[in-house]
Amino acid sequence: MRFCSLGSGSSGNATLLEVTSGVATSRLLIDCGLPFKHLDERLAKRGLSFQDIDAVFITHEHSDHVGCARQLAVQEQLPIWMSRGTYSAIGSPDLAGYQRFAYDDEPITVRDLYLHPFTVTHDAKEPLQLVVTDGNKRFGLLTDLGHVTPHVTQRMQGLHAMVLEFNHDEALLQASKYPPFLKQRIAGGYGHLSNAQAANLLQTLLHQDLEHVVAAHLSEQNNHPDLVREVLGSIANGFSCQTHIADAESGFDWLQI
């Protein structure tokens, strides 16, 4: 199993996950929060096109995640999985029969990939994040949540790789020029994880079989990769996992588990 990102953060999120068994490759795109043309170009840079994707999973309706979902359904005939809440929040568009509904704790099969969506606390209608397994390795994606619940901690156990939100540094956010309502939204229980919150969660999820941790969805205004690197380095010390930081524009290259 391997995964990469085509962009991470408020300017657009898209994560690719694939597993090859024998001659068959199953490929899932998680979020498509980029203009169609940009997503197409970034896929092409990895030697892929929309035809190489089996399905799309949308975590929630914010534009940095839902992006060009309608075009992927209507033009590219890709099945688009999302919660009923997300579907209604984007105006229940006609997806030419390609919409599929995802629910907390109900597994979804996309060829050789098994998706396990779970509910998170975020200011969206019915946001879901995701653990995906091929029956052997477990990959988890967790961004866009205001606080960590026991449900989230339980679902993220036993992963071999994870992409985890390190959105903001609390002090940088409070010192920023953002208006008070926006600071409150981001730091609130339905906003985004701070570096400290993500670090606390990561500490509880670390184990010796965890191979990769990618810090993602970093705020360009209220965070800095050096701060995240420092936090990651201190937590992962003593464990064999590799740590990475997703770039807003270029995401990150393929990582194998």
Ligand SMILES: [Zn+2]
């Ligand atoms: Zn987002």
Ligand SMILES: [Zn+2]
């Ligand atoms: Zn969001």
